[in-house]
Every structure is written in structure tokens, then in C-alpha cells.
Amino acid sequence: MKKSREDDVTAAPEAACPRGTTESLADLGLRGDISSLGSDSEINGFVDGDQKIDKYGFVGGAQYTGELQHEVPPEVLRQRESKWLDMLNSWDKWMAKKHKKVKLRCQKGIPPSLRGRAWQYLSGSKVKMEQNHGKFDEMDGSAGDPTWLDVIERDLHRQFPFHEMFIARGGHGQQDLYRVLKAYTIYRPEEGYCQAQAPIAAVLLMHMPAEQAFWCLVQICEKYLPGYYSAGLEAIQLDGEIFFALLRKVSPVAHKHLNKYKIDPILYMTEWFMCAFSRTLPWVSVLRIWDMFFCEGVKVIFRVGLILLKYTLGSSDKLKKCQGQYETMEKLRSIDPRYMQESFLVREIIELPITEREVEKEHLIQLKKWKDTHGDLQYQPPPRLHSAKAINEAEPHSHKALVQMPSIVVHSPPVSPSSDSSSNSKKKKGKKNAKEQKKEKKKTVKVEPIANGCAPDETKRILKDEQRVIQPADIAEELNQSLLKKDSQLQQSEQSLSSEGTEQDTYL
Numbered sequence: 001m002k003k004s005r006e007d008d009v010t011a012a013p014e015a016a017c018p019r020g021t022t023e024s025l026a027d028l029g030l031r032g033d034i035s036s037l038g039s040d041s042e043i044n045g046f047v048d049g050d051q052k053i054d055k056y057g058f059v060g061g062a063q064y065t066g067e068l069q070h071e072v073p074p075e076v077l078r079q080r081e082s083k084w085l086d087m088l089n090s091w092d093k094w095m096a097k098k099h100k101k102v103k104l105r106c107q108k109g110i111p112p113s114l115r116g117r118a119w120q121y122l123s124g125s126k127v128k129m130e131q132n133h134g135k136f137d138e139m140d141g142s143a144g145d146p147t148w149l150d151v152i153e154r155d156l157h158r159q160f161p162f163h164e165m166f167i168a169r170g171g172h173g174q175q176d177l178y179r180v181l182k183a184y185t186i187y188r189p190e191e192g193y194c195q196a197q198a199p200i201a202a203v204l205l206m207h208m209p210a211e212q213a214f215w216c217l218v219q220i221c222e223k224y225l226p227g228y229y230s231a232g233l234e235a236i237q238l239d240g241e242i243f244f245a246l247l248r249k250v251s252p253v254a255h256k257h258l259n260k261y262k263i264d265p266i267l268y269m270t271e272w273f274m275c276a277f278s279r280t281l282p283w284v285s286v287l288r289i290w291d292m293f294f295c296e297g298v299k300v301i302f303r304v305g306l307i308l309l310k311y312t313l314g315s316s317d318k319l320k321k322c323q324g325q326y327e328t329m330e331k332l333r334s335i336d337p338r339y340m341q342e343s344f345l346v347r348e349i350i351e352l353p354i355t356e357r358e359v360e361k362e363h364l365i366q367l368k369k370w371k372d373t374h375g376d377l378q379y380q381p382p383p384r385l386h387s388a389k390a391i392n393e394a395e396p397h398s399h400k401a402l403v404q405m406p407s408i409v410v411h412s413p414p415v416s417p418s419s420d421s422s423s424n425s426k427k428k429k430g431k432k433n434a435k436e437q438k439k440e441k442k443k444t445v446k447v448e449p450i451a452n453g454c455a456p457d458e459t460k461r462i463l464k465d466e467q468r469v470i471q472p473a474d475i476a477e478e479l480n481q482s483l484l485k486k487d488s489q490l491q492q493s494e495q496s497l498s499s500e501g502t503e504q505d506t507y508l
Contacts, residue, residue, distance in 0.1 A: 052066075056206075056287075057165060059162055059167070063160070063163070065284060070343070072109070077111055080108070081111045081113060081114060084111055085114070087102060088117060088118065095388070095389055106122070106292055106295035106296075107350055115287070116212070118291075119204075119294050121388075123224070123391065124219055124223070124388070125215040125218065126212075128395075129211065129212065129215040132215070136211045136215070139182075139183040139187060140179055145185055145192070148182070152181045152198075156177055156198075157169060158198070159177060159202040163202075165202075165206060173205060176205050176213070177202055180201045180204075180205065181201055184217060184221075187218065194228075194230075196274035196275050197221070199278045200276060200278065202278075203278050203286070204216050220276075222382060225273075225274075225276075226382050227377075227381030228273070229274070232378055234377050235379075236273060238363070239298075240264070240265030240273075242359065242363055243265050243273075243306070246302060246362060250309075250310055251306070251313070254309045254313035257319055257322070258309075261325045263328055268329065269305055272304070272308075276289070277289055277301070278290075280340075281340050282340055285341065285342045289301075289345070289346075289349070294388060295388050296386070297356060297384075297385065297387045297388075298359070298384060298386065299354055299355065299356050299359050299386065302359060303348075303349045303352045304349060306354065307345065307348045308332075309332075311339040312332060313331070360386075
């Protein structure tokens with residue numbers, strides 16, 4: 001059973017020298033001096049002066065993007081980040097009252113800095129993880145089924161071998177991928193492991209840590225694509241019939257051609273759907289499609305497949321070179337890059353009128369036909385949820401489950417008792433010095449000497465005003481007593497001023 005599930009998924013055969021190693025990349029001229037290598041990409045010889053890592057972490061292969069021609073301006077990106085942060089901090093309110101706005105912003109593209117967090121909120125995996133606190137660590141420490149673990153280990157090097165996370169055999173990316181896939185076989189032992197889960201988990205690991213990626217994978221397998229990775233692959237075959245029925249509405253020419261040469265949907269759409277186009281499209285297009293997929297559900301995957309068939313086989317001119325099953329399959333394996341371009345594809349997805357209601361309606365029709373020809377499904381998957389809004393409503397949660405916790409926590413070093421007591425004594429001394437300085441300032445009084453010939457009443461008035469503003473009461477009384485002496489008025493005032501060692505003389 002396990003062997004047949006591997007054969008059901010279209011995958012490149014394993015070569016004598018596995019991809020993602022220095023041996024297999026020697027022919028590409030990408031090897032460098034590996035004597036001083038450190039990162040996963042460096043360990044496998046991807047250090048070369050001419051070879052650059054693109055902004056998504058790819059050093060080559062079909063997903064390598066190089067220099068992007070149409071990037072979002074930085075000021076626009078900052079505005080979108082601010083809007084997304086506002087949404088994520090009030091997620092329940094936005095999902096309940098402004099879901100259409102969330103959908104529109106997903107169609108525009110989630111900012112790269114927030115994509116991982118947004119996927120967790122959209123899929124409900126953030127809530128799932130908080131509700132199962134410590135579960136992943138428990139499964140991570142378990143031994144697991146050796147049969148599944150052997151199959152997983154053999155598949156690790158096939159997942160995005162040109163991405164810096166997964167280049168090195170036994171590198172950080174492959175270790176986390178192994179942990180996530182192993183944990184799923186323990187979490188769902190009746191399903192085990194399916195080869196198509198590996199690229200899904202790898203994409204998630206590019207955007208979030210292992211524990212978050214695991215719960216996001218769980219949500220994809222249980223809510224978005226239920227039954228896709230179970231034994232027998234009945235769910236994907238059933239969706240293939242739904243897809244073919246919808247193709248008749250979208251492109252009758254393509255539908256007629258595929259039907260004429262008896263090309264079953266399972267031959268070309270299995271990898272598309274089970275891997276969510278992660279192994280088919282340019283990477284920029286993959287990310288934009290996943291943004292919409294997490295928000296709007298599986299109908300986005302249906303729309304992408306229908307668009308590719310419509311523009312590849314949808315006219316008589318395009319079918320001239322496809323006179324047979326082999327030629328048609330080759331055409332579908334090498335789709336024109338224009339139809340996979342991000343801007344073209346996203347616009348067509350938004351405009352294509354295939355709704356979740358149509359998908360569900362066709363699902364009931366095809367399920368009845370399946371039962372008539374094959375009998376009941378051997379595996380009964382849970383009902384499919386078609387949007388982030390439906391998932392949010394189906395799984396009640398508290399606001400605490402959506403609070404963002406820091407991934408890295410820095411603890412301050414412990415303080416010894418001796419240093420603590422010394423610091424306290426220093427603080428006390430500092431307080432005493434501050435109090436003494438305040439007292440000295442109060443004692444220091446600025447008094448202007450009285451000019452000769454001033455009337456006693458005028459002098460008293462001036463002194464009273466000075467006393468109100470800056471003089472303490474004891475200094476004012478001393479000055480008033482000195483004024484009563486008529487013969488030595490100025491001398492006594494000067495003596496009183498000079499009697500305090502801390503006071504300063506001022507001159508008119």
C-alpha cells in the first residue's frame with residue numbers, strides 16, 4: 001500500500017547521485033572552494049562569485065527568479081505591512097465584519113515579512129497550535145514508525161534541492177522537514193506519509209519554524225485538501241472528475257480534445273493539486289496563489305488548473321501540434337511561461353467565475369457517479385472548508401489563542417546577592433547626595449544690596465517680594481532685623497549675607 005502511494009504521485013526518478021549534493025552539481029560549474037564553508041548552501045558548493053542567491057533563497061533551478069522586473073515599491077510595501085499588522089492584531093473583528101477586505105488584500109499579495117504569520121491566521125493553524133500546546137514537542141521526541149521514517153528520509157533531498165535551506169544533506173532545512181513529516185505520521189497514523197506532503201511542508205518551512213509549519217500542514221490536510229494524502233488517493237481522483245466537468249464550462253475545446261484522446265485528469269493534474277502548484281509554477285506565482293488559496297480555499301487551485309488548460313489547449317491553432325496523447329502530455333509538461341506569469345495568472349484567477357458553490361454542486365454529482373461505478377469511498381475524509389472565514393467560524397477560539405508570542409526570548413543574566421546589595425547602597429548614597437544638594441540650593445539666596453538713600457518702606461516692600469519668590473523664611477527674618485538698625489544698615493546686611501559660608505554675594 002505504501003509503495004503504491006509513492007508511485008501514484010508524479011515525481012522525478014532518483015538518479016545515481018542524488019540532487020542537492022556536491023557530486024550532482026559538479027557538472028553545473030557551481031562548485032566552489034568548500035574549505036571554509038558554513039551555511040547549508042555553502043556546504044554543498046553553491047559558493048561562486050557569479051552565482052547569486054535570489055530574494056527567495058534559490059540559487060538555481062526552475063524556481064530561480066533572478067532580478068525581478070516589477071517589484072512592489074518600498075513605500076507601497078510599508079503601507080501594506082502597516083495594514084496587515086492592524087488586521088492581524090484585530091483578526092477576529094476583521095474576519096467577522098470585513099472578510100471581503102481581507103480577501104482583497106490577499107489577492108494583492110501578502111507582504112513577505114508577514115506572509116508566514118498571515119498563513120497561520122488564515123488557515124487557523126495558530127489557534128490549532130495553541131489548543132495543542134506541547135503536542136508537537138511530544139511527537140518530535142517520539143520514535144515514530146521506522147517504515148515511514150525510511151521513506152521520508154529518502155525523499156528529503158528531492159524537495160527544492162536548489163533552495164539554500166534544503167541544499168545540504170542533513171542541513172537545518174532537511175532536519176526540520178524530517179521532523180515535520182515524522183510528526184504527521186504520528187499525529188495521523190491511519191494516513192501515514194504521502195510523497196506529495198513533502199513539498200507542501202518545505203514551502204511552509206521557508207516561512208515559519210517547524211512547529212508552526214506542522215500545524216499549518218495539518219490544517220491543509222484536514223480542512224483545505226481533506227483525503228488528498230490518504231491511502232488510495234480517492235479524494236484526488238474524485239476532484240479530477242470535478243475538474244474535468246468544470247473544464248467543459250470554461251474551455252469546451254480543451255475538454256473535447258482531452259476526451260478524444262482519453263487523457264484522464266489524474267495523468268496531468270495530480271501533481272498540480274496535491275503539491276498546490278509548488279513544483280509547477282514560477283516561485284513568485286506560487287506565493288501569490290498560496291496567499292489566495294489560504295484565504296479562499298481549494299477553488300483557487302481549480303481555477304489555476306482550468307486557466308492553464310484553457311490557454312494551452314483552448315483553441316484549434318494550439319492543438320495542431322497535439323495530434324495524440326503523447327504530444328498533448330508533452331505540451332502540458334512545458335506550458336508557455338507567459339501563461340504562468342504572476343500578473344497574468346492572478347488577474348485570470350480573480351476573473352474566472354468558478355465559485356465554491358459550483359465546486360460543491362459538481363462534487364455531489366461526481367460522488368454519486370463514483371459510488372455507482374466504484375462503490376463507497378474506502379476513506380471518508382472530513383468535510384472540506386472553502387475559505388478562511390469558514391475555518392474561523394467552524395473552530396471557536398479565545399482571543400488569547402491569536403496573541404502573537406515572540407519566537408526568540410532573551411532572558412537577562414541572574415544578579416548575584418553581593419552585586420545587588422552594592423547596587424542598592426549606591427542608590428541610597430545617590431539619594432542622600434541629591435537631598436543634600438537640594439538643601440544647599442535652598443540655603444543659597446540671591447539678594448540684591450539696597451542702594452543708599454532708599455526709604456525704609458520701599459526697602460521692606462522689595463524684601464517682601466524677594467522673600468515671596470526665592471528666599472526662605474529664616475533668611476527674610478534676619479534681613480528684616482538688620483534693617484531696623486539705622487546706623488549700620490548696609491554693613492549689617494552684608495555681615496548677615498557673609499555669615500553663611502554657603503551663600504554667594506551678588507552685586508548691583
